[in-house]
Structures are given as structure tokens and as C-alpha cells.
Amino acid sequence: MDSPRRPILFVSSPESGLLNPMLTLAAELSGRGVENLWFATDEPRRAEIEGIGSGTPVEFASLGEVVPEMSAVTWDDETYRAVTQSSRFKAHRAVLRHTVDPELRVGKYRALEAAVDKIGPALMVIESLSLFAVELAITRKIPFVLSVPFMPSNVLTSHTPFSKSYTPSGFPVPHSGLPYRMSLTQRIENRLFKLRTFAMFLAPSMAKVVAKDGPIRAELGIAPEARGQMARIDAAETVLVYSVPELDYPFPVPAKMRLVGALVPPLPQAPDDRQVSAWLDGQDSVVYMAFGTITRLTHDQVRGLVEVARRLEGRHQVLWKLPEAQQEYLPPVGQRPANLRIESWLPSQLDVLAHPSVKVFFTHAGGNGYHEGLYFGKPLVVRPLWVDCHDQAVRGEDFGVSLTLDRPETIDPDDVVDKLTRVIGTSSFRERAEHFAALQREAGGREAAADAVLASPALR
Known part of the structure; x- marks a missing residue:
């Protein structure tokens, strides 16, 4: 094939659920002979990245060691209990309280910035929770494809009632576990879920955290258009979702969204293990x-x-x-x-x-x-x-x-x-x-x- 030579840079958090589909995608491109493939993630994944090239090599770009607050695998037991408690809103709130800290992204942003300077990617493929990578791509005006290992509504539905959303009003808010056809009580619960999410950012403890965002964005030089939950959707060239429309509740899917089903490598994946x-x-x-x-x-x-x-x-x-x-x-x-x-x-x-x-x-x-x-x-x-x-x-x-x-x-x-x-x-x-x-x-x-x-x- 006439292989593109311009660099493609994959960026992902190190968690298996986020990383694995992108490994499959990078391996598919490698197997097709696509040249100049790069993969940026945390250092512990180096050997895995360097081993996925079945055709052309996939080069590893290190984003440093894992930041404990950014990785659910390394959370302490108290945090784990909070984010997995039976109350869905309280668990959702615990996740936000533990992960929403602008300072956490500074090291990863700087490391990725250095990698981008070295590689000069023509295109980035960014896992949907790697928001620091989305911010860098938007700031540097690098075209990017967003990788989504969730249902499409997960990234298209706002968590608050006053923000942009691609799904209709009254659609079940992500993390609520509410059905499409709701009782009156469930509709109220759905509305309150969004209002309570908005209200938590007004509380003094979270307000102090959010107040750090502006100065950090200015320090890093992040473009204003990179702000907001839907910036990753609005700015993406293509949104790849590893699901199909029929496995989510009905809503109009944006034209840029490609639902391709689960990303499964050629099987058997481990032919030598019997x-x-x-x-x-x-x-x-x-x-x-x-x-x-x-x-x-x-x-x-x-x-x-x-x-x-x-x-x-x-x-x-x-x-x-x-x-x-x-x-x-x-x-x-x-x-x-x-x-x-x-x-x-x-x-x-x-x-x-x-x-x-x-x-x-x-x-x-x-x-x-x-x-x-x-x-x-x-x-x-x-x-x-x-x-x-x-x-x-x-x-x-x-x-x-x-x-x-x-x-x-x-x-x-x-x-x-x-x-x-x-x-x-x-x-x-x-x-x-x-x-x-x-x-x-x-x-x-x-x-x-x-x-x-x-x-x-x-x-x-």
C-alpha cells in the first residue's frame, strides 16, 4: 500500500480499559505497513507498546510515571470505597472530587508537549479521558481523532443542566444508571443528578480547586477554545466509538461520530497458550x-x-x-x-x-x-x-x-x-x-x- 509517512501519535492513560482498544488500533495500522507510528502513555506500559508492532514499528513516547490520583488502580482503599459506594451520585461525586485538580495535568501536559515537539505529528489519536492531550491538540491546532471505549451518550451528554449537550433534554445523565423510560421519581432524580453535580463545584472546597484552573491554563498557554466538557467532541476531526447505536438509547448521532463496535484483534490472540x-x-x-x-x-x-x-x-x-x-x-x-x-x-x-x-x-x-x-x-x-x-x-x-x-x-x-x-x-x-x-x-x-x-x- 501507499503508506502515509506523516507521523500519527496515539495518546492514552495507562489504564487497561482505556488503553487496550488503542493498542489494537495501533497494531492494525502497523500490520498494514503504516509508517511513523508513535504511542505516548505512562512509563510502565513501555514494553507493551514496543511489542505491538506486527509490521512497521510503533515507537514509545514516555509521559513519565503514573500519577496516583489519576489512576484508579493506585487509589487507596478509602477512595476506592468512596467511588464504588452504592449511592450512584455520591460515587460520581467522589470520582470528581478525587480527579478534578488542574495541577494533576501539568506534568503530563509538559511531557506530551516535549513529545509533540520531537515527533511533529500530523494527526493525533487521543483516548477520550486524556483531556490534557485534547487541550494540547487544540492549542497546537493538531487534527485529532477521539477514541471512546464507552457508549456514545457517555461523551455526548452533559453532567450539568447548563452546559452544551448532544443528547435531548431529559436523557439519562451518565453514571446515574437510570433507564430511558423513567418514572416521575426517576425523572426528578435525573434532573437532581445534574443540579447536584453543578452545585458541588460551587462548594468552597471545590471552588478553591477550580480557581487554580485559569492560572494553570495561562501558564501552559492552553487555548480558550479547549475549555469545556464538549471541547473534545467539537474540536475532534472524527470521534471513534467502540459500540453500535443499538446498544445505547436512541438520539441523533453527530455526523463526525463513527460507531465501529468492539475493537477485537485477530484471534486466537494467544495461540501458543493451550x-x-x-x-x-x-x-x-x-x-x-x-x-x-x-x-x-x-x-x-x-x-x-x-x-x-x-x-x-x-x-x-x-x-x-x-x-x-x-x-x-x-x-x-x-x-x-x-x-x-x-x-x-x-x-x-x-x-x-x-x-x-x-x-x-x-x-x-x-x-x-x-x-x-x-x-x-x-x-x-x-x-x-x-x-x-x-x-x-x-x-x-x-x-x-x-x-x-x-x-x-x-x-x-x-x-x-x-x-x-x-x-x-x-x-x-x-x-x-x-x-x-x-x-x-x-x-x-x-x-x-x-x-x-x-x-x-x-x-x-
């Missing part, structure tokens, strides 16, 4: 449990999930991806049910979800997991963790592909077993999941995303 795949080959029905890199299960929650496996014994096998740090809560090996297989790490979750023996995905319903499970036609049982997970959970129920635990903050074995049994045993859940699998595949995935990037006028 240990888990060989085990899956020998099973008839497997429940796959995985709750993402942020979830921190307690002793009681771990023991509750072991009891769930025990009650499924004789009917279903259970494959559980459980981080090693949380395995201390497991009972001794000899006291675990025989149908339970624990893995601290899997070479490829996608290979697992693609396996025909997996009948249901028990998940926290993060943006990637939700869409990837459905990409492979797997119905879901959902234990939503926080923020957008509640939004995916309510849509999954409304669209007939999932059931949600009655009390996600706990693990009630009776409730979990009931939900798993109903989803596996009711054919409509699988049929609806397979319907959305077909829609996502038709949307084009990584190939369509790569085509959209390469169609940028900045590369011509």
Missing part, C-alpha cells in the same frame, strides 16, 4: 467470571463467589480470573469445589469469550468487557462496579442481554446463582446477545477504525 483453551475444550458449559483490573473483592465477597461455584457444581464449570492479591481470601485448595478453576492472569480474555463452551459472562460491565462479551454473543450477568458500569447494566437489561445483581455491593449466592441460572437457561438472552454480536461485526471493528484514521485529510 493450557486454559485445552481445559475449555473439555467442558460443556462454563461460567466465566472476571471483574476488571480495578475491582477489589473483600474476604466475604470472595467466599460468596466460591459458594456460587459450589452450588453450580454438577451443572456448570466456573472459570474465574482473580488477581493474585485477592486469592488470599480463598479457602484452601482441598476445600474448593471441583468445578472451580482459578486463574490470576489469562493471556487473552478474548480467546476465552470466543470459546463456544463459555455460556455466560459474569462481569462488572465496564465499557470494554460489556461490548466484548456481546461481540462474541455471550449474555451477561452484571455486578456493576462504578460510574459507567451502572449505565451499561441498565441498558443490558433493557435490551434483553443481561441481568443485574439486586445488591451489587455484596455477593448474595442465592441471587447470583438465580441470575446465572436464568440467563443460561433462557434462550432469549443468548439470542439477543447473538443479535448484537452480528451488529458489532457488521460495524467493522478494528478495520473500520483504522480506515477512519487513514481517511484523515491530515495524512494526505
Whole structure:
């Protein structure tokens, strides 16, 4: 192919849920022989970035070490409890209080500024939560594609009642977990969610933080047009969303938005690892449990999930991806049910979800997991963790592909077993999941995303 030689610079936060789709997209461009690819993120991801080039190399540009306040993986236990509490507004407020600090972006902005000076990108591909990168692109007038691993309404709906929004008035506000068809009480709750978000920035503690924004913007030289929640949408050349319209509630989608479905690499992703795949080959029905890199299960929650496996014994096998740090809560090996297989790490979750023996995905319903499970036609049982997970959970129920635990903050074995049994045993859940699998595949995935990037006028 006639490969563009002008630099393309990817920018992402280091969290797996934000980074992984962009790794797939960068690898697709590399495999097509596109030259001059760069990827900027935090230093701990260096080896992963340098290893993704299947064709042309992908060069790493370091943004330094992880800033603890900017990474949910490194938050202390008190903050974790606050952002995952059962009150959706209080959890939303806790996230904002912990992350909205203009000073946090200064180091990343400066590091990216140095990388941009060195690379001279013709086009940037920016993960949607890397707002410092959006600000730099707008300030430097560098064309950019916005990468969105959430539902489209997540980035198009304002969190306050007085700001620009691309969705209609009364649309469920992100992080509220409210449905499209609301009762009067829910409509009031939706309105109050926005008003309370606005009011929190008027409180003295947050007002002091916000007051630092202007001087820091002036110090960094950030352009005025980079201000505001919708600046990333308004200024983007293209907005790539790894979903399909049918998996969100209806609203007019902006013309610049391309919904391409989940970004899935060529499979098998880990062809040399046969240990888990060989085990899956020998099973008839497997429940796959995985709750993402942020979830921190307690002793009681771990023991509750072991009891769930025990009650499924004789009917279903259970494959559980459980981080090693949380395995201390497991009972001794000899006291675990025989149908339970624990893995601290899997070479490829996608290979697992693609396996025909997996009948249901028990998940926290993060943006990637939700869409990837459905990409492979797997119905879901959902234990939503926080923020957008509640939004995916309510849509999954409304669209007939999932059931949600009655009390996600706990693990009630009776409730979990009931939900798993109903989803596996009711054919409509699988049929609806397979319907959305077909829609996502038709949307084009990584190939369509790569085509959209390469169609940028900045590369011509």
C-alpha cells in the first residue's frame, strides 16, 4: 500500500480499559505497513507498546510515571470505597472530587508537549479521558481523532443542566444508571443528578480547586477554545466509538461520530497458550467470571463467589480470573469445589469469550468487557462496579442481554446463582446477545477504525 509517512501519535492513560482498544488500533495500522507510528502513555506500559508492532514499528513516547490520583488502580482503599459506594451520585461525586485538580495535568501536559515537539505529528489519536492531550491538540491546532471505549451518550451528554449537550433534554445523565423510560421519581432524580453535580463545584472546597484552573491554563498557554466538557467532541476531526447505536438509547448521532463496535484483534490472540483453551475444550458449559483490573473483592465477597461455584457444581464449570492479591481470601485448595478453576492472569480474555463452551459472562460491565462479551454473543450477568458500569447494566437489561445483581455491593449466592441460572437457561438472552454480536461485526471493528484514521485529510 501507499503508506502515509506523516507521523500519527496515539495518546492514552495507562489504564487497561482505556488503553487496550488503542493498542489494537495501533497494531492494525502497523500490520498494514503504516509508517511513523508513535504511542505516548505512562512509563510502565513501555514494553507493551514496543511489542505491538506486527509490521512497521510503533515507537514509545514516555509521559513519565503514573500519577496516583489519576489512576484508579493506585487509589487507596478509602477512595476506592468512596467511588464504588452504592449511592450512584455520591460515587460520581467522589470520582470528581478525587480527579478534578488542574495541577494533576501539568506534568503530563509538559511531557506530551516535549513529545509533540520531537515527533511533529500530523494527526493525533487521543483516548477520550486524556483531556490534557485534547487541550494540547487544540492549542497546537493538531487534527485529532477521539477514541471512546464507552457508549456514545457517555461523551455526548452533559453532567450539568447548563452546559452544551448532544443528547435531548431529559436523557439519562451518565453514571446515574437510570433507564430511558423513567418514572416521575426517576425523572426528578435525573434532573437532581445534574443540579447536584453543578452545585458541588460551587462548594468552597471545590471552588478553591477550580480557581487554580485559569492560572494553570495561562501558564501552559492552553487555548480558550479547549475549555469545556464538549471541547473534545467539537474540536475532534472524527470521534471513534467502540459500540453500535443499538446498544445505547436512541438520539441523533453527530455526523463526525463513527460507531465501529468492539475493537477485537485477530484471534486466537494467544495461540501458543493451550493450557486454559485445552481445559475449555473439555467442558460443556462454563461460567466465566472476571471483574476488571480495578475491582477489589473483600474476604466475604470472595467466599460468596466460591459458594456460587459450589452450588453450580454438577451443572456448570466456573472459570474465574482473580488477581493474585485477592486469592488470599480463598479457602484452601482441598476445600474448593471441583468445578472451580482459578486463574490470576489469562493471556487473552478474548480467546476465552470466543470459546463456544463459555455460556455466560459474569462481569462488572465496564465499557470494554460489556461490548466484548456481546461481540462474541455471550449474555451477561452484571455486578456493576462504578460510574459507567451502572449505565451499561441498565441498558443490558433493557435490551434483553443481561441481568443485574439486586445488591451489587455484596455477593448474595442465592441471587447470583438465580441470575446465572436464568440467563443460561433462557434462550432469549443468548439470542439477543447473538443479535448484537452480528451488529458489532457488521460495524467493522478494528478495520473500520483504522480506515477512519487513514481517511484523515491530515495524512494526505
